[in-house]
Amino acid sequence: MNRLKFFIPVIGFVALVILFWRGLYLDPKTLPSMLIDKPMPAFQTATVNGPVLSNDDLPKQIFLLNIWGSYCLPCLIEHPTLMRLTEEGDIPVIGVNYRDREDLAIDWLEENGNPFQFSILDESGRFGIDLGVYGAPETYLVDENGVIRFRHVSVLDETVWQRDFLPAIAELRNETGQPQ
Amino acid sequence: MIFPRIQHGNKVSVTLLMFLIVLLSMTMTSQLSAQVDTFQFETEEQQKRFRKLSNELRCPMCQNTNLSGSTGGVAEDLRREVHRMITQGMSDKDIEQFMFERYGDFIFYKPRLTAETVLLWFGPLIFLLIGGAIGFGIWRRAKVVNTVDVSLDKKQQEHLRQLLDNQQ
Incomplete structure (x- = not known):
């Protein structure tokens, strides 16, 4: 009994060390999304250099929803990955032009290339609020029913694609029995 | 407005002026933010x-x-x-x-009270109670030690006196 009493503070200390050690490696800038497993918010808005579209115009398959802006430097870093995905054609990429100006957005797409099927115009950031966006770039994985299944905050490069998105997509396809 | 005249060695007015400057800069930042x-x-x-x-x-x-x-x-x-x-x-x-x-x-800077945030709300209280319990335990044991009868009985007192006498 006395021995046990001696070990209680030691066990407590070890537990705290583990807790704080883990805490050191948590990223406080990455917030969990509240929209996981919830349908994508409704929209009916103009698109960059395009017509007014709504949720009905979204792909009826797994797709990416990428939050971007012409002012956003990290968006340029992830741009090649988005271009590659669009060239390969397996996963459509939809854009949300977040807190930007349409003319600047058009210039940006012309200069760098356009990986998006279309880009929802969100000059006011109002659609971004419904998505729980807090800054470009962010990328959402949406399933064929229009339900958000995963969110990545900040740059989506090849490492993130391999590590986070491919397993998430594989899992979604397993659920619905689609070919890999 | 009265400006305190700064003279060599006039510490009071220098302090007062510093205080006014700090106060002014504080009100300015609060307006800016x-x-x-x-x-x-x-x-x-x-x-x-x-x-x-x-x-x-x-x-x-x-x-x-x-x-x-x-x-x-x-x-x-x-x-x-x-x-x-x-x-x-x-x-x-x-x-x-x-x-x-x-x-x-x-x-929320003030998180809601849910199952997930219970520890956040009451964690400090729990730690306080644990600390309090440990502190109380230590205090009680210390009190027990203090009240232990350390006085000598007659025979021991006699023995002590003999020892002291022998030394002299």
Whole structure:
């Protein structure tokens, strides 16, 4: 009994060390999304250099929803990955032009290339609020029913694609029995 | 305004002047950091609610500032939304729910009391109780030690006297 009493503070200390050690490696800038497993918010808005579209115009398959802006430097870093995905054609990429100006957005797409099927115009950031966006770039994985299944905050490069998105997509396809 | 004359060795006026400078710079920064007063409200009460909400809601992008103190884009948008919802007659509770559905508990500087936040709310109290219990235990044992009878009986006193006498 006395021995046990001696070990209680030691066990407590070890537990705290583990807790704080883990805490050191948590990223406080990455917030969990509240929209996981919830349908994508409704929209009916103009698109960059395009017509007014709504949720009905979204792909009826797994797709990416990428939050971007012409002012956003990290968006340029992830741009090649988005271009590659669009060239390969397996996963459509939809854009949300977040807190930007349409003319600047058009210039940006012309200069760098356009990986998006279309880009929802969100000059006011109002659609971004419904998505729980807090800054470009962010990328959402949406399933064929229009339900958000995963969110990545900040740059989506090849490492993130391999590590986070491919397993998430594989899992979604397993659920619905689609070919890999 | 009275300006204290600074003379060599006049410590009081120098201190007073320093105090005034610090006070002035403090009021200036508080004016600079307030981003809230660009909105129009119908009533004073609405204005007060707006102030309160934008002080208690946290900017999701800049992390350690509230909506009223933040220059971040999303904070600007959220202030606009809070203004819209207040003028549309939504209650504080509705507005908080709106924010929660989009940004989660993070948006609140004062998190809601749920199963997930119970430890956050009562953790310090639990630690205080544990500390208090340990402290009480130590105190009680210390008291027991103090009351142990350390006086010598007659035989021992006699023996002690003999020892002392022998030394002399």
